[in-house]
Amino acid sequence: MCLPSMFCSAKRLGQARSSRPQRPGRNDPMRWLDGGQSAVMQALDHGPAYLPEGLFAGLPERVLAGMKVHANTISHARLVALEDTFPRTRDMLGHESFNALSRRFIVQPGRTAAALGQIGAGFDAFLSDAGESAGVADMARFEWCWLTSYHAADAVPLKLEQLAGLAPEALLDCVVQRHPAACAGRFAPLVQRVIGAEVPGVADADAILIARPDADVLVSPASVLMADVLAAAENPVTIGNLLRQSRECPDDAAAQADAMMQSLAAIITAGALIAA
Template sequence: MLDRDQAAIAATLLHGPDHLPDGLFAGDEAAVLRGLRVHATTIFHARLVALEESFPRTRELLGDAEFNRLSRLFVEDGGASGRSLTDIGDGFAERLTNRDAADLARAEWLWLQSYHAAEAPALQLADLAGLDEATLLDRPTRCHPAARCLALDSNIAPLLDPALPPEARTLLFVRPGADVRIVAIDASVAAVLADAEEILPLGNLIAGLDEAHPDGGAAIAALIDAGAFEKV
């Protein structure tokens, strides 16, 4: 019953009063419509605020007025329909025609996904200390749930972290502890990380990197040090 009523309210807010079932609210039609308008305005404002909080750097890059205009278009065009406030930014970056802003919004969205990802202990280099070569290469490995990779089309990396080089074109988002870290990586490293969505022996990842990277072992060590893998 509650789900049905909520669906009816959502349909009314999205498509108009003709979708409001008779008897859902007490009072005459004018009073009900006034209440729905207030409710719709409140939801609309909450969605705009959620977008501002999800993309603070993109907002700063575009300026308040332009960001607000684009946010309103996104909400009015149904881009936020059916989404919770925490998920409202999904797809917002794809609506941006400014290349720098689109890249920055995609990066901020992945930062949030990394931040809210499932908890899991990160594999550390200390966990590998003392292992013989065979045991090391057979060590089960899998990407950390918070690890995300992003290919950039512009020089926005320093806007996320001033320590990142402007020429960085592939970013890795990790959260080995409480804080999200952003690391510049090679595209070949990102491809190997994609293979590690399922558990694989560490040796397989090193071999995969060796084909496209001058030193696969060192690259894997750098990923472990960054917190890119889950301790399994």
């Protein structure tokens, strides 16, 4: 099931291209632009002392005043980006608390230079370190996983039909890998309840699967074994090796292999694997 409009605001976030820092050059406007932007962002991150002399014309006082205006504009854009990225987390914390935490977060080392599309990376860990509950921090983790899935590279998902009719040996030799937009994991009970109110089955599931096989990000209930299978397919792996991994500590090898195949079929159906 595709999550409804609760996350539509995240779709407005674009992915900014990162620029390779270069020294400004008078005879190369684009090179100056890259180098100048890097210098400005470094000054915003570490203070006006890091602004190269002569980068801007005019009196130092006027340059500093302009930098303050620019810093305020960037700060506002980053705060808005965090609000758009973490709407459910913001609802849990309340606007004032979320805003105060966001202002502390965006002045962390390296945050100023982060592209808007990456501004929320690490926000869940920051909330945890700030003393917020595990449920709130995990909601931020879930929302970041959702956005990461939305912005991930496109890839053609593996279909069960592609495996139908294969001989057992050929099936075991098939190489699969995690879809770039897929992730699965366990989340705090609070996250399960909130998302479960909109996605049937998630509230009582052991894990959550997030995938984007086509245009929409899909959220669905998952088992711990499904999450383990997806994690085991982080790099290209044959289906046979996946099955062998599941038998390392078996109480009932046949039953575990059957459960493994069911989990594999479920994540393929969800569009979470690709043929490698």
